[in-house]
Amino acid sequence: MTYSKYSILKLVSIIGLTFLVSGCNMFTPLKKPEIGPAGSPVETKPNPPISQRFESPPKELYDLEAAAGVIFQGINKKDWVQAERGIATLQTLWPKIRDLTGNKKGIKDADEALATLETDINKQSNSASYESLIKFMASISDVGKSYKLSPLSDIVAIGNTIRNVSFYVQEKNWDKAKAKTKELEGAWGQAKPSMEKVGILGEITKTHSAVKQLKDAVEAENKGAAEEQIANINESMGFIREYYHGK
Structure with a gap:
């Protein structure tokens, strides 16, 4: 049994088209499942553009670490006037830092920790203030991880x-x-x-x-x-x- 050149070309075209369609399906990203074995999957943020991954951190983040030192010394010595002075510095710096850093990982946690820290300082609670400060600055460290080339x-x-x-x-x-x-x-x-x-x-x-x-x-x-x-x-x-x- 013989086939014409036209028949062979037609067959090859069909096979090629089949592989092409299959290949497209193979490389199509899978839809994120609504539920997994342990519950709903954690929402993840897409990686930022390359240019943003290697930018320098705002200098205000370093100022935040300096302010944390002032607050901690006040807490450690139970000098609440000094601690409140440090909190005032944080309150001045934080809105600008939020504008400069956007929605980076750690910002939301830092927001919550800062509110708790302010409350604890107002209550002059030594241990609670210390723990809140540590938590706040741990969140700032997380923010710093977004700046890949910086030791912040x-x-x-x-x-x-x-x-x-x-x-x-x-x-x-x-x-x-x-x-x-x-x-x-x-x-x-x-x-x-x-x-x-x-x-x-x-x-x-x-x-x-x-x-x-x-x-x-x-x-x-x-x-x-x-x-x-x-x-x-x-x-x-x-x-x-x-x-x-x-x-």
């Missing part, structure tokens, strides 16, 4: 771990201070490479040394020595923050 997120995260250690050293709660110091050591080891630049290496080295000495002081339950190393880390991290401010 790490700087804020280290700031938060220092505040954790300092709070429990002040309270002489050595079990928690030791646990938080261990967290600091891990966080610093992870964050250190992102901060290392020629212009700030001296402060990086000082911080690295102070973190190790702080661990020894906390293990020995030596409040004076621990506070000395916290002060050293505090100063160096301030220099590091200012170095990257606006970069």
Whole structure:
């Protein structure tokens, strides 16, 4: 049995068209299911454009970390006038930061944490204010993760771990201070490479040394020595923050 050239071409065309249609279906994105084994799927935001992924963070986010230091010192010393002064700075900075950062991950959580922090400061609740501040700044660290080439997120995260250690050293709660110091050591080891630049290496080295000495002081339950190393880390991290401010 023989086939004409026309019949063969027609058959090839049909087969090709079939594969083309099948191929289109293969590469069509699947529709997101309404329900899964554990309930409704979490809503995810699309990745931002490439240009936005590598932009520099607003310098006001670094100012926020500085304001957190003012608030924390007020909380730690039960100086509520100072804490309220820091809150006033946050209230001034936050609307501008929201405008500059848009709807980045962490903003919504930061909004909620800031409202709680304001309430706790007004109530002069020491532990609650500390916890709210830590939660607020953890959200700011999440915001910082959107800026891929910036160490902002790490700087804020280290700031938060220092505040954790300092709070429990002040309270002489050595079990928690030791646990938080261990967290600091891990966080610093992870964050250190992102901060290392020629212009700030001296402060990086000082911080690295102070973190190790702080661990020894906390293990020995030596409040004076621990506070000395916290002060050293505090100063160096301030220099590091200012170095990257606006970069």
